[in-house]
Every structure is written in C-alpha cells, then in structure tokens.
Amino acid sequence: MVRTLPIASSSSSPLSVSTHNRTYLLPQYSSLKFSSLCTNNNNSNNNSNNGTSYTYDPSRRLALFQLGTAIPQSQLFGGKASKLLRAEGNVIEASTSGNMAPTSTAVAEQSVLEWVKNDKRRMLHVVYRVGDLEKTIKFYTECLGMKLLRKRDIPEERYTNAFLGYGPEDSHFVVELTYNYGVDKYDIGNGFGHFGIAVEDVAKTVDLIKAKGGKVTREPGPVKGGNTVIAFIEDPDGYTFELLGRGPTPEPLCQLMLRVGDLDRAINFYKKAFGMELLRKRDNPKYKYTIAMMGYGPEDKNTVLELTYNYGVSEYDKGNGYAQIAIGTDDVYKTAEAVKLCGGKITLEPGPLPGINTKITACLDPDGWKSVFVDNIDFLRELE
Template identity: 50%
Template structure:
C-alpha cells in the first residue's frame, strides 16, 4: 500500500524535470504507433480543501467508493483515491488535501481553465434532489440539452466548487465518463490529442451558437457513451484562462513511455506548442516509468507504463 500511495502522490505533485538517458532513435512512424498503443485513462488528480467533506459528498451523493486513503502528518497532507470501481479497470479520482498552506502550495484556487467532470446516473432527478436537500449547489436543473431532446443532464457543484455534469444514461462500464477542459483553439487541441495521445474525435464538433461555445469529444474506443472522454470546449471570444492550483493532471497508461514522450510528444509539441516537463524514465526507488508534459493550453498529462501500473496495483 505504501509504495502505491507514494506513486499516487508523485502524480499529484509537480514533477521534477529530470534528465533521463534516451533509448535508441525512434522509428519514423512513431505517430502511427501512438494510434495503436494500448492506452487507458487511469485517473485525474485534484486538490481539495477538506478531504473528509469531499469524500462525504462524492460517496453519499455521487455514489462513489473510497478505494484507499492515507495520512502523511510529517508532510502535512492527506490523500485518497475514490471512484465507482476498481482502479485496474475504471477511471478514478485522486484527491489531495494540504493541511498547512505555505508559499509553495497557497490557498486552493480552482481557476477558470478546468471546466467540469461528467458522471452518468440512472436516476438523475433523485440525485439532484438529494444534493439540494443537503444544501448543495445546483447550477443547472435536470433537463434536455435541446428542446424536445432525449439527452437529460444537470450540473452541480461539490463543496470546493468543482463542477459535475450529471448525465441520465443506462448503466455503463465507466460512470465517471468525462472531464471538460476549456481551450483557446479547439482545432489545435483536437490535433494535439489525436497526434500526441492517439485519441480519436468520437463525435462531430458541436457548435452551440446560442450559448456561444463549441465542443469536441476525444478519447479511446469508438462509443463515447461506453468509455472515458476528454471534452474540449471553446468559449467564443475567450482567449485566456486562469489555471489555478486545483486540477492537477490526468494520468493515462501506455505500453512505452519512451516512444510516447521522447518521440511522439516531442514531435507534436514542437509543432503545436506545449512542453515536456518530465522526460521518460523510472521514478527513483519505485521503478515505475512515467513521463509528463503540458499540452498547447498548459494542461498536464502523465503517461504511466502499463506493466508497472499493474504491478503496483497487485502489491496493494
């Protein structure tokens, strides 16, 4: 348990830019290799103001379960892993609460760049009423996306202000089904995630001229209702967002962090912007190989070796 929790913490904190010996020169078709890599969304890591309060909200009102929890009193922070199912099959959330603020951590600020998480439910009306009865914030009442439409959704806020979109759908393999990021150039962002991360555009780009935004869903697989996706959102005429220090990063599994980062990501970053902030290589004393980079909008992605991740889950 200790090793796996340290592994989680290393994903939650800012990763140090360490030099790593590169492997042999990557093949010319590395971007084609990315499209065929075995990738899966592992977790999103966020910072919270009160871990107990957040866990209560996510378990009692959103239906999640506590998968692990650990206190680090000597470092004044606590962590928890929470989700709808096992870490080896589902997308989950990693939570961190800092007990003491200092100049490096500062007060929790969500910023405007991260938009929301998405959760599917079979009883959206009951869920919304439970949240309302407990004093929760409902920012959008349940209703169709368009007048007369069949897709029913609502928006609620957790105690820290993180927004959750609730979607009325039949049971799916991934109830925590998407995260939405605000971007300034949606075509560039789609290009980045397709080429650097091997994702696919799962639905045609949707323009909502009335509410002044455009969205695109990218991810792995073929059916956006049965898998996890990243929703990229362009708000008309908005050219800048604040990152804050709440949302940290998304972690994705890969068969080879060296091909993924040293070759594929490096090539795409040079063309579209972004930055490799942790070259591919093993984490000291844990032996897990990872790499980390920023996309063209400054959002962080951590790629984790699939075999290493599976070994740490078994150790728990």
C-alpha cells in the same frame, strides 16, 4: 502513479514526484521548447507545473536523478542509433556513421503516429486538490454514489490522498483527491470545466444532493437543442459536476471537460500525440462555443475528454486546484517522443522512478494542461 502535492511558493521551488508510497525530490530544470511536426502553432506555456510544487520524503533517502538526460533514438523507435535533427523545417536523420540524409517530415511523423495508434492506452485517474478531505469523501460517497477505494496519509509530507470511483482502479477511471495540511481553499480558475457523472435518474439524484446540503446550479432538464436530461451541481470545494441521464454504463465517471484556446489545434494534438479518437464535434453558434469529445472508446462505455472552445477566448486561468490526468501506455519513451513531435512540452523526461522503477513521463498540451503517462505493467504492479 504520480501524486501532485503542495503548491509552490515560488517558481524556483524544487520539484519532486511521488508514486503510491514514495516521494522523490527532483532538481530544478529549464523549460524545453520543441518545434511541431503535427501542428503549425506550437503554443508553449511557461506555467510548466500548473502552480504545483512537490516535496521530498526524507525517510526514504533516495538519490536525486537528472531530468534532462537525453534518450537515445534507438531506445525510442529501435533500429540503428540515430536522432532526429531539425534544419529549415526538414527532419534530418543522423546515423551512427555520420552520414546526413534529409527525409520528409511526413515520414518521421507517420512512424510515430502509427505506433501511437496501436499503443494500449486508457485514462487512469484525475488529480485535484480539496480543502476538507473528509467532507468531500462524504459528499462523493453519499450523494454521487462513489466508493472510497483507498486512502493514505503521509504526515511527514503533510498531505493525504484518497481515491474514489465506481470500480477498481485497474479497470475504471477514478478521482485522486489531495488534501494538503492547513490548506482549506483553492482557486479553481476558469479553465477547468466540469466532471461528468452518468446517472439513471437525474431528478432523484438532484433531490438527494439538495437533502444533503449540496449546491445545484442548474435544475434537471433537457440539454439545449437535445433530449438528454442534465443538471449541474457543485461539490464542497466548488468543482462542477454535470449529471447526465443515461442507462446503465460500465463507466459512470464519464467526462472531464477542459477549455482550450484553439479547438482544431487541441483536437489535432490529442489525436496524434495521445492517440485519442475524435468521437464527435458540435458547434453552438447561438451560445458561441464549440465542443469536441475525445477518447479511447465510445462515450457510453468510456471516460472521455470534452474540449470546449468559447468564441474569441484564447487563454484561461488554470488556478491551483485542478492538477492533471494520468494515462496508461505501453512505452513512456515512445510516448514522450510523440508528444515532442506533435508540439507538446515534456516536463518530466521518460524513465523509471528511483526505488520502485515505475516508468513515467509528464507533459503539457499546447494549452498548458498537464498529463502524466504511466507504464501499464508498472501501474498494475503498484496496485498489487
């Protein structure tokens, strides 16, 4: 699992990645831009780290490794060693014999998309920063009913992580809170929307939150144009949570909402590159917004990604509080290729992390939201 640590002091700061108990320093690298086979609008974003920097744990004495190493096509999709080249909008397959044969973009795209559809993917956790870890843990456990699953302090790196959720990490979506020593406040920005929590009694939960000193920004009541009872609250750092009245569910931490500048582009990207389903889409012209629910299963049993488009708004301030989501995959190499072909930007080339050999890759969607893909088997091994 990738950990997001202290904030960068400048764009030239070195990058490192940590998983579980290890942190690795990575060399600075240039942003890569890719043409899109899946969309016509490839909106690159220069904020490749979402305002994040990372630090190195000197006690582990791990060697640096190069981010920009090319991955042979044979490792990505099997068969003869070849690579895809682009020329005047077409895909050219260059075989080891040196013969060049043009093929349609649809054929190349279909090969990737078929694999993505069959990949075993699950949303693992969401990472964001908080200014008072103990206060936040207390709020989440006492007011929202979460459990503290584990906690680790890395004093040499001056940060602490805490994992909370409604069930074990190998089967539930959880939150990963990061506290950086001496930093008590973060800018959440206006791009991040909210987390969704399914509760059986919204009014009772709101009363408890009020009794604990929590902030309620929308009192319980039916959603506009529907019957579902909802309420909105804020945690101690100002992150918004939507409480949704639902019956018992295996996944109470049920939503993660992000705002996007082009909804159709975002839907297309998450369907093709991430293998998510479009579960439903709803337009609300009265309030000038449209939402799309994306995920790996039905909303009542899985955590879903809620994409929101506000009429006429194409860009958002992401701040420095929210970091990323992590998603499990059977193959980080093929995942990275799918992301590239569908207009995403790879910010960490796929491969094993030194020392523990957990395979990961990191990317940005067309709106600049970061995701990290983690090898499914390696993830379970780390939890052990």
